[in-house]
Amino acid sequence: MIWKPPERIRHQLPEPNWPTRQEAAASRLFSPLDFGNLRLRERTWVPAMVPWRATEDGYVTPEIIDWYERFARGFPGGLVVEATGIRDVPSGPLLRIGHGRFLRGLRELTNTIHSTSEGRSRLFIQLIDFLAVRRRPEPDTYFSRYLVLTEAHRKWLENHLDRELADDEQVRQAFKELDPDLYPEVLTRRELESLKYGYRERVTDMDLPHIRDLPRVLPDLFADAAARARDAGFDGVELHFAHAYTMASFLSTRNNRDDGYGGSRKGRLRLALEILQRVRQKAGKDFVVGCRYLSEEIIEGGSTVEDAAYYGVELARAGMDFLSLSRGGKFEDAAQPKIGAAVYPYTGRSGYECMPTAISDAQGPFGRNVEPVAHIARSIRDAGLATPVVVSGGIATFDQAEAILQRGEADVIGSARQSLADPDWYAKMRLGFGDDIRRCIFTNYCEGLDQMHKQVTCQLWDRYALSSPHARRSKDGKRRLTAPEWDSSEELEEL
């Protein structure tokens, strides 16, 4: 079950009022941005989206190249390649950059995109680290294999059963026979969570040596990955400090580590700054290094926009080339997965805030992130810093994008799902063909596929599947793997 606002108001798409070619040419959206290492030909941006097309061991596939090539043909100012794992460990079909052997495929990807865009789009790759998340177990399996038995468990069960339990085997058997309503009385909150949701590591698990060591190992892991990204021909990297992953958890107000990397705002930010410093050392001063982080976590006791403003100022001061702001997308409020499935961070309220749908509350799904991002951008400017801020979240018309830029609420407009629905949409606006735009209807069909780790497609493309024999098909043969073509090669020549 994915969380939806209880109001369940169905919102229509806003009237688009697409620009003429002249209006587009005079707009801020289609004006260049030039800041430090970051040079964009226009202020349009395709944020990271995992399409689940890598091999089982994390290599680039022809389908990945097709996917990004299709976006590049819409000539966005910035195009961010999906969250890519920085460690050399099995990560399922997540794209990886944790070893030199991944470079060949990544090089092929950058070569293709650069030649398709002819230098008009800057290509970045999002670098991610994440902690272990296990599938929700069968209760019997949990009690026989995973639960670490303690004296407290034994005592409680013996007391409850009014008999002695001779060994661990008997304790485990007693657990299996226990009325589930009594689990909260005998299990700790964490144990209960592992049973109901699957075991999940936290950055605050200081009893685990590899978690305690994160501040020691992460700077080099990110820096080596960034150096590889440079080698592979990317124009820059986006450090993934957002959503449910390791670095977002360091920034979270829920991070109470007592080793200098938690607690106060300064402590929570420390590792992010150390990573940036090491990335600069290894990838070079002239390489674009930005990050994505959260304007608000939107979970109980989570970071607020004031935390994000502080982080924004300090990250800008430390030399980030851009700051891309997302929101929500956390594990803490995620829905309970089915037995055998893993908890997914976009199923709770915070997940809704990250990718809001057309069925919403009174505020609606469009531009929910703009107000907090404007506050963060203002704080950065008030500190005398000009670091570009990328905003995303339900931005899908020219008027909306242009107004955000004109009011100075952000410097670059990120549109993920609208770009997925129609990768040519920026080019169509720029050339005065707004009426040809295939508009995202914000149903999150794409996100449902993402959740199941199935090849992501847009429901609006699928109806073109049979009429287009050239399109690669999904594994079940029913869906196109890339968006239908825009029959406009002549217009695109003029871009």
Ligand SMILES: Cc1cc2nc3c(=O)[nH]c(=O)nc-3n(C[C@H](O)[C@H](O)[C@H](O)COP(=O)(O)O)c2cc1C
């Ligand atoms: C299929 C899919 C995959 C996504 N993968 C990522 C990702 O790898 N990294 C990330 O930071 N955000 C990811 N996102 C979130 C988007 O980048 C974006 O923040 C979100 O969709 C809200 O923007 P939108 O309203 O323009 O779609 C993903 C979104 C979708 C729909």
Ligand code: SF4
């Ligand atoms: S599947 Fe739905 S939400 Fe996703 S891009 Fe297509 S129209 Fe938009």
